[in-house]
Amino acid sequence: MALPFPLSDLLVILPELILSELALGILLWAAVVKRERERALAWASLASLAIAAALLPVAASFAGELPRSAFGGMIALDGFSIFFKALTLLAAAVTILFSLRFVGTSPYPGGEYYALLLLTTVGMMFMASGTHLVSIYIALELMALSQYVLAGYFKQEAKSVEAAAKYFVLGAFSSGVLLYGLSLVYGATGTLSLAGVSSALEAAPRSTLLMVGVVLVACGMLFKIASAPFHVWAPDVYEGAPTPVSAFFAVGPKLAAYAIFARVFFDGFGPRSDDWAPVLAASAALTMVVGNVGALMQTNVKRLLGYSSIGHAGYALLGLLAYRAGGAAGQPEAFGLWAILFYLTAYLLMTFGAFGLVVLLEAKGYATESVDDFNGLWKRNPLAAGAMVVFLLSLAGIPPTAGFVGKYLLFSAALKAGWPALVVLGVLMSAVSLFYYFRIVRAMYLVDGEGEVRWREEPAVAVAVGLCFAGTLAFGVLPQPLIALAKSCLLP
Amino acid sequence: MPEPRREPDPNLRLLGDVLSFGWVLPACLAAGGGLGWLVDRWLGSFPAATAVLGLLGFAGGIRQLLREADRLEGRRKDTPGSGPGPAGDGT
Numbered sequence: 001m002a003l004p005f006p007l008s009d010l011l012v013i014l015p016e017l018i019l020s021e022l023a024l025g026i027l028l029w030a031a032v033v034k035r036e037r038e039r040a041l042a043w044a045s046l047a048s049l050a051i052a053a054a055l056l057p058v059a060a061s062f063a064g065e066l067p068r069s070a071f072g073g074m075i076a077l078d079g080f081s082i083f084f085k086a087l088t089l090l091a092a093a094v095t096i097l098f099s100l101r102f103v104g105t106s107p108y109p110g111g112e113y114y115a116l117l118l119l120t121t122v123g124m125m126f127m128a129s130g131t132h133l134v135s136i137y138i139a140l141e142l143m144a145l146s147q148y149v150l151a152g153y154f155k156q157e158a159k160s161v162e163a164a165a166k167y168f169v170l171g172a173f174s175s176g177v178l179l180y181g182l183s184l185v186y187g188a189t190g191t192l193s194l195a196g197v198s199s200a201l202e203a204a205p206r207s208t209l210l211m212v213g214v215v216l217v218a219c220g221m222l223f224k225i226a227s228a229p230f231h232v233w234a235p236d237v238y239e240g241a242p243t244p245v246s247a248f249f250a251v252g253p254k255l256a257a258y259a260i261f262a263r264v265f266f267d268g269f270g271p272r273s274d275d276w277a278p279v280l281a282a283s284a285a286l287t288m289v290v291g292n293v294g295a296l297m298q299t300n301v302k303r304l305l306g307y308s309s310i311g312h313a314g315y316a317l318l319g320l321l322a323y324r325a326g327g328a329a330g331q332p333e334a335f336g337l338w339a340i341l342f343y344l345t346a347y348l349l350m351t352f353g354a355f356g357l358v359v360l361l362e363a364k365g366y367a368t369e370s371v372d373d374f375n376g377l378w379k380r381n382p383l384a385a386g387a388m389v390v391f392l393l394s395l396a397g398i399p400p401t402a403g404f405v406g407k408y409l410l411f412s413a414a415l416k417a418g419w420p421a422l423v424v425l426g427v428l429m430s431a432v433s434l435f436y437y438f439r440i441v442r443a444m445y446l447v448d449g450e451g452e453v454r455w456r457e458e459p460a461v462a463v464a465v466g467l468c469f470a471g472t473l474a475f476g477v478l479p480q481p482l483i484a485l486a487k488s489c490l491l492p
Numbered sequence: 493m494p495e496p497r498r499e500p501d502p503n504l505r506l507l508g509d510v511l512s513f514g515w516v517l518p519a520c521l522a523a524g525g526g527l528g529w530l531v532d533r534w535l536g537s538f539p540a541a542t543a544v545l546g547l548l549g550f551a552g553g554i555r556q557l558l559r560e561a562d563r564l565e566g567r568r569k570d571t572p573g574s575g576p577g578p579a580g581d582g583t
């Protein structure tokens with residue numbers, strides 16, 4: 001029987017295929033490995049991610065000229081997807097480094113944990129290259145289903161189970177909204193391929209059916225990036241999930257969600273940007289306010305970083321709104337898009353750095369939870385305290401850090417695209433954010449420490465945090481290489 | 493008889509403080525960097541004075557922020573509804 005696609009199409013998804021096989025292999029291995037040797041599973045998972053990363057350029061070279069479409073237009077391989085795949089692989093690798101001892105010393109088996117982490121990464125990689133609404137939806141569900149289980153992985157802890165239940169119920173609801181939107185879009189255009197939808201929108205007259213469909217799709221996707229008013233799950237899930245998983249949720253799924261957001265709304269719904277841009281703008285404004293004001297009263301560090309990540313989702317939405325800004329001398333088109341690529345890379349580095357230090361601080365045998373647990377850290381570990389200051393300054397957007405350059409690019413793009421009010425709001429909210437970030441700095445430097453919080457000696461986490469620290473400063477001082485890379489990885 | 497002076501809403505006062513808090517560091521940075529730039533222009537030594545005074549402005553800004561954060565944290569703890577959040581169970 002002939003295959004409905006040429007065999008060479010399989011080469012386009014070679015990294016995903018191999019990573020899926022390796023994840024299943026780890027799952028099988030976990031069934032027979034002894035508890036005390038589970039650390040080997042973590043290293044095998046890291047090796048799997050490294051293999052998948054090494055296969056990215058191989059797949060690109062086999063694919064020939066980029067962009068390369070495969071499986072009848074369901075999947076595409078281009079610079080944009082490769083950039084996001086590399087970032088998601090990096091996010092998963094850092095999460096495994098954070099989890100090595102965290103999961104190893106917990107009473108829960110680690111095998112399924114690492115397999116689920118790899119499978120959710122496969123989902124994110126497929127999301128980055130989806131060019132058909134069905135392939136995008138299936139990839140999104142592969143990512144989300146693994147995440148629901150990961151959120152509740154510490155199944156004897158009430159908060160972990162509560163987090164998983166909330167995430168599952170709200171996630172299922174948002175999937176339903178997204179599917180309903182997709183069905184309306186299909187009803188209005190007669191196709192689900194992004195190129196087909198785009199052509200149909202250019203030819204079709206304005207219709208309520210289509211507008212409702214587009215808005216529902218937007219709502220489904222805004223949930224995935226924890227953008228207001230669909231953000232309520234994020235602080236609870238980040239607080240309840242195991243800390244390395246919270247770090248992963250704050251970064252990985254958002255990267256993939258921004259990838260599909262950009263592709264669906266610009267490759268697919270681009271011709272109707274006048275209809276959806278106000279919805280996105282309202283959500284961006286609300287997200288920046290809710291995230292930053294919500295963080296002000298938090299005393300739990302994971303919740304605080306959860307609210308902070310909501311605020312950051314709002315900043316990144318500015319880049320989507322300004323996607324087509326540019327055209328001035330020296331500015332290529334899609335200024336907003338490469339600004340997002342830069343910002344998301346910076347966001348990955350600074351968020352993982354901050355969460356890594358939360359993992360390293362141990363209170364009552366677990367990762368720390370309260371801002372007070374940082375009291376006096378400066379005296380106990382001045383290097384860690386200094387690194388935390390850099391990550392927090394970067395999150396607030398203070399120079400000379402990558403977070404500052406990222407915000408500067410996003411705000412410039414939004415100004416160029418004609419959204420000055422949103423830029424003013426973004427700057428104001430950045431000023432507000434400095435207050436809650438400085439509550440942690442104050443605890444580290446001005447308050448005496450208490451005895452029950454101790455510092456974990458974990459070389460793997462320390463290395464990951466060190467790399468994040470170096471990247472946060474390096475891209476703040478010398479942003480040009482990353483900007484050049486982002487400019488070369490735009491949507492075709 | 494004059495009416496007793498009404499205390500402003502503590503939440504609004506905190507929001508005002510928080511909004512002004514954010515400008516301390518950029519203002520110190522701009523003051524230091526700007527002064528350095530003027531000195532550099534005068535002496536033709538760019539970027540030496542800009543870098544040195546900019547760094548001094550940054551350090552001064554951080555110090556001022558820490559002092560402000562300490563003061564505001566005390567006020568935040570006195571604000572109704574700002575008690576400790578839900579206790580974590582160690583995940």
